[in-house]
Amino acid sequence: MRRLVFLLALFAMPLQAEEVVLGLSQDQVSISTNFDGSEITLYGAIKREAPIPTEEPLQVVVTISGPKEPVTVRRKDRRLGIWVNVDALSVSAAPSFYAIATSADWGDVINEADDLRHTISIPRAIRSVGAWSQVDEPRDFINALIRIRTDNGLYALKENAVDLRDSTLFTTSIQMPANLTEGDYATRIFLTRSGKVISKYETSIDVRKVGLERWLFNLSRKQPLVYGLLSLAIAIAAGWGASAAFRLIRSG
């Protein structure tokens, strides 16, 4: 089935008459101790073998997606006068970060069917299997997840944020917040015409901890006992050091 869809997709864009040539301001984001978010600038051109088709304007959609991971969304309700978690939805996979930039209003750049096929919009990027068996209104839970992550700067849909010139050159910048998780951030560029995807380009941005952050993270995962003992040793040394220092100050 999947292969069939793929074949159909191929059929839908048989020519690849227009292709993306892309440049990134950085293809790696290094999370160091003073990491405070990052802004990635994407710039690109559209390569053609034929003159620009004129019937409909070309549009560009850019998405950057963090690693997908399962999350639980819980809902509170009033029970016996207090607010408690009453039900929860386990979402099978939601990107830890997801940003979309488009060159026009959402409705003008992509149609429903191609959005579904390429999982472009934020609700499409969140996959929940068997949601109806878990809660009555899974849509509310998914919307809440999107709302909370949008407020945290983790999800963003920026319409008209891609600057497209003469249907040939485009540029956009995407803001990444400080609370990023590590991983390969899939970056996709779609060229669309009258809502249909006519070309697709994919690359990835490597988000990695470096230096001390890297070392501590690795130690905590690979040698947890050593890490725990080291934490305790630091704590005791700091406690003793402060106590000794304070006594010196007071006596001298």
Place this chain on the structure above:
Amino acid sequence: MIYLPIAEVSVNAFLLLGLGGAVGVLSGMFGVGGGFLMTPLLFFIGIPPAVAVATEANQIVASSFSGVLAHLRRKTVDLKMGVVLLIGGLVGAALGVSVFNYLKSLGQVDLLVKLCYVLFLGIIGGLMFVESLNAIRKTKSGKPQPRKKHNWIHGLPFKMRFRTSGLYISVIPPLIVGVLVGILAAIMGVGGGFIMVPAMIYLLGMPTKVVVGTSLFQIIFVTGFTTLLHATTNYTVDMVLAVLLLVGGVVGAQFGTVIGARLKAEQLRILLAIMVLVVCGKLALDLLIQPSELFSVGAVGGH
């Protein structure tokens, strides 16, 4: 701004130093680890709860160690009593962890932890407040306080002499106190000082002066054990966060110990009572008032 490698968030380093310092002062003054204040504060600034709880345990080790050294020099630590409480505490912590896991399997551990907080903070804070007010009134009117009350506790077997505390009582009550505090500490994710201090004063009849040092002594070991447990099973101890909190914390604890020594016992108790009641009130309000966001997002299996 500083990026925390385990929590995977960026926070203001000076904010963390300040928080550590403020809670450290309280810890030195009252002999509480400060976890019951710091853990909610960490949630508030956006640290994931699991990381906050585990890292807080590590920070408590540091501030308690700093505090206990100051108390040792002043000879206000009852080591013998501390060890008895510790034995009970470790047994209790082990029991508490299994209770915690059982509640977790029921899926409502969050609520029960909060209810535990409200209940215990409310009862302890209220009792202490009333008792200290009475004590202050009595000292003002010039009546001598009845120092030693003989109750059923003094009739139990296995008596032991606790010289520093000036007590000759059975080891059973301190052991039971240790176990109960251990259970609660494990469930509520704190050192348990705020429960143990009143228990030592009112149940065991220990003098307030030695209570603080002894409680800190016991807390070091319980939270040290908790830190190791969290680091090896959940990987949630954030060393960078811990270092920032404890640099502020250990300095604060030293000042706190000095301030604590200058205040009268009744004043110290009434201040602690007020603080406990404030935290209790805040948590109770959170449960009663409709939250602005009914939904919350958590990692799978986390709480």
